[in-house]
Amino acid sequence: MNLETSLAALLKPVQPGLARMREVLLAQVADASPAVRDMTDHVSRFQGKQLRGSMVLLVGEATGNSTDEHATIAAIVELIHLATLVHDDILDGAKVRRRVACVNERWDNQVAVLLGDFLYARAFALSTDLSSRLCSRLLSEATRRICVGEIEQATRRYDFELAQERYESIAGAKTATLYAAACELGARYPAGNEEQGAAMGAFGWELGLSFQIIDDCLDLTAEESELGKSAGTDVQDGKVTLPVLYTYQRADEALRARIRDIYTRPGLSERAKALREQCDLKPGLDYAQNRAEQLIESALGRLSRLPAGPSRASLEALAGFVLARRS
Amino acid sequence: MNLETSLAALLKPVQPGLARMREVLLAQVADASPAVRDMTDHVSRFQGKQLRGSMVLLVGEATGNSTDEHATIAAIVELIHLATLVHDDILDGAKVRRRVACVNERWDNQVAVLLGDFLYARAFALSTDLSSRLCSRLLSEATRRICVGEIEQATRRYDFELAQERYESIAGAKTATLYAAACELGARYPAGNEEQGAAMGAFGWELGLSFQIIDDCLDLTAEESELGKSAGTDVQDGKVTLPVLYTYQRADEALRARIRDIYTRPGLSERAKALREQCDLKPGLDYAQNRAEQLIESALGRLSRLPAGPSRASLEALAGFVLARRS
Numbered sequence: 080m081n082l083e084t085s086l087a088a089l090l091k092p093v094q095p096g097l098a099r100m101r102e103v104l105l106a107q108v109a110d111a112s113p114a115v116r117d118m119t120d121h122v123s124r125f126q127g128k129q130l131r132g133s134m135v136l137l138v139g140e141a142t143g144n145s146t147d148e149h150a151t152i153a154a155i156v157e158l159i160h161l162a163t164l165v166h167d168d169i170l171d172g173a174k175v176r177r178r179v180a181c182v183n184e185r186w187d188n189q190v191a192v193l194l195g196d197f198l199y200a201r202a203f204a205l206s207t208d209l210s211s212r213l214c215s216r217l218l219s220e221a222t223r224r225i226c227v228g229e230i231e232q233a234t235r236r237y238d239f240e241l242a243q244e245r246y247e248s249i250a251g252a253k254t255a256t257l258y259a260a261a262c263e264l265g266a267r268y269p270a271g272n273e274e275q276g277a278a279m280g281a282f283g284w285e286l287g288l289s290f291q292i293i294d295d296c297l298d299l300t301a302e303e304s305e306l307g308k309s310a311g312t313d314v315q316d317g318k319v320t321l322p323v324l325y326t327y328q329r330a331d332e333a334l335r336a337r338i339r340d341i342y343t344r345p346g347l348s349e350r351a352k353a354l355r356e357q358c359d360l361k362p363g364l365d366y367a368q369n370r371a372e373q374l375i376e377s378a379l380g381r382l383s384r385l386p387a388g389p390s391r392a393s394l395e396a397l398a399g400f401v402l403a404r405r406s
Numbered sequence: 407m408n409l410e411t412s413l414a415a416l417l418k419p420v421q422p423g424l425a426r427m428r429e430v431l432l433a434q435v436a437d438a439s440p441a442v443r444d445m446t447d448h449v450s451r452f453q454g455k456q457l458r459g460s461m462v463l464l465v466g467e468a469t470g471n472s473t474d475e476h477a478t479i480a481a482i483v484e485l486i487h488l489a490t491l492v493h494d495d496i497l498d499g500a501k502v503r504r505r506v507a508c509v510n511e512r513w514d515n516q517v518a519v520l521l522g523d524f525l526y527a528r529a530f531a532l533s534t535d536l537s538s539r540l541c542s543r544l545l546s547e548a549t550r551r552i553c554v555g556e557i558e559q560a561t562r563r564y565d566f567e568l569a570q571e572r573y574e575s576i577a578g579a580k581t582a583t584l585y586a587a588a589c590e591l592g593a594r595y596p597a598g599n600e601e602q603g604a605a606m607g608a609f610g611w612e613l614g615l616s617f618q619i620i621d622d623c624l625d626l627t628a629e630e631s632e633l634g635k636s637a638g639t640d641v642q643d644g645k646v647t648l649p650v651l652y653t654y655q656r657a658d659e660a661l662r663a664r665i666r667d668i669y670t671r672p673g674l675s676e677r678a679k680a681l682r683e684q685c686d687l688k689p690g691l692d693y694a695q696n697r698a699e700q701l702i703e704s705a706l707g708r709l710s711r712l713p714a715g716p717s718r719a720s721l722e723a724l725a726g727f728v729l730a731r732r733s
């Protein structure tokens with residue numbers, strides 16, 4: 080059974096909610112303007128597994144807190160995720176560099192900025208129609224934190240002395256925040272148990288951070304063909320992620336100099352490949368994998384306090400998938 | 407009396423509200439992260455005349471609808487305006503071109519995207535703390551319309567056949583929408599007279615569209631030194647604005663060809679200057695100025711239905727300023 084089939088099976092407990100979520104998404108990205116419709120059609124194809132939206136629904140079911148509005152919240156979470164993806168395309172130095180000779184470069188940046196803004200605005204507008212303001216509140220605050228995390232990350236390029244705790248708070252802010260908000264909303268929207276909301280928020284945070292750590296490892300080790308997206312972009316962009324940080328901070332000066340050189344030497348292409356071939360990253364990669372496992376273990380512990388059932392089982396299996404990812 | 411002094415005098419009726427608005431803005435752009443604080447400090451300096459925020463307060467006073475929350479709404483409107491300015495810096499082809507050789511180009515784009523997103527998120531988060539959801543609703547919808555207007559504009563480059571009505575709906579969407587929302591909120595927040603809200607929304611729309619038309623004329627005719635910002639960027643970016651549209655659509659084929667050539671010939675610098683020197687734009691500029699005057703006249707008519715008083719008088723004078731702008 081491949082990943083797609085397994086995922087479909089796991090999402091079975093929330094199939095009707097997912098179908099409603101997709102209807103809401105379709106209606107939201109459609110717009111009277113043909114120019115906008117062309118673009119939203121295009122980005123809809125980026126949507127992938129819709130894990131974040133699914134979490135809203137699964138956590139709602141697993142905590143017994145599901146409402147008719149959960150599908151709309153799931154759609155809002157997916158719209159925000161889509162907006163961050165669209166804006167990430169501008170941030171992604173590797174792609175910008177590859178496109179730099181292209182006459183459409185400037186237009187692409189324009190469109191990406193505006194389209195991302197459009198998707199954020201749609202998401203917030205949609206949240207103002209819900210019966211409770213909790214969704215607007217949590218998601219506008221989550222969006223703010225995501226931006227702060229990304230800005231912090233941009234200012235920490237080439238910072239090989241970054242403490243692991245700081246790395247985690249930045250990596251978490253940019254990725255785990257939305258998982259945390261999705262799970263918290265699933266567990267307590269519109270006005271449910273705050274304690275349960277906080278526990279499921281922590282579950283989402285740990286899952287999301289683990290996801291990001293694995294992502295950072297894959298960006299370093301995977302070939303582009305496996306990953307289905309650009310690989311090696313972190314090194315190319317000067318982002319020092321956990322496996323490199325760990326390796327660097329325990330390396331002798333010769334290895335440190337080599338790592339810095341590979342990150343910064345002008346004109347060097349395929350920096351991640353050079354790093355793999357010229358430096359022993361295994362200790363860092365093992366450490367990062369362990370840390371991701373620890374986080375998932377803690378996340379699973381939080382689930383164990385929920386009543387057993389198909390949605391809890393699906394959340395447990397999803398947490399397991401994070402560690403098994405190879406793309 | 408210069409413009410700054412006059413403006414200060416006009417804003418006298420809402421001085422206490424403006425002071426509160428600035429306090430809220432300062433608190434909002436401050437953030438725990440030093441990296442973010444550096445950037446928000448920097449962009450705070452772009453803020454200029456804070457006309458949009460002032461409109462919320464003046465319309466609130468003039469319609470007798472002022473509340474303690476109007477200052478916060480004014481701050482939210484200014485935050486959204488600031489976010490659009492920050493993102494416009496990415497969209498602005500002229501600036502991108504000038505910076506293209508700079509090593510910081512990519513970092514600048516990154517920061518601009520993230521900082522704009524941060525400001526939008528702050529604005530929406532702040533609006534969720536207000537007692538009524540009207541502000542979140544109107545401003546998220548306004549933001550969506552602004553983005554659609556900008557996207558439409560980007561897809562209508564070099565479109566010399568654009569109908570005037572379409573030009574106005576696009577120029578209005580990108581600029582007048584926020585003035586309209588500011589005035590509507592001023593007139594009816596939290597749950598006031600909808601008819602009055604609609605009338606003041608229309609006032610804001612006409613004022614904002616007039617402002618944009620004058621802006622389009624100035625971008626074509628002004629020297630950079632007068633304007634205090636880049637001039638000629640519309641022509642450089644392929645934006646066909648009302649004065650050019652009007653001139654083009656009434657020109658013979660020789661003049662049309664000349665206009666198209668100046669817009670599109672590769673490598674031509676100072677296109678706006680070339681246009682001024684080689685084409686008679688006077689009919690188009692006069693027509694655009696007339697149209698701006700018509701809009702202001704209609705806007706003043708809407709004010710005349712409000713009770714006379716210092717705030718109404720200030721709004722009338724502000725409308726007059728739009729036409730007198732030379733920068």
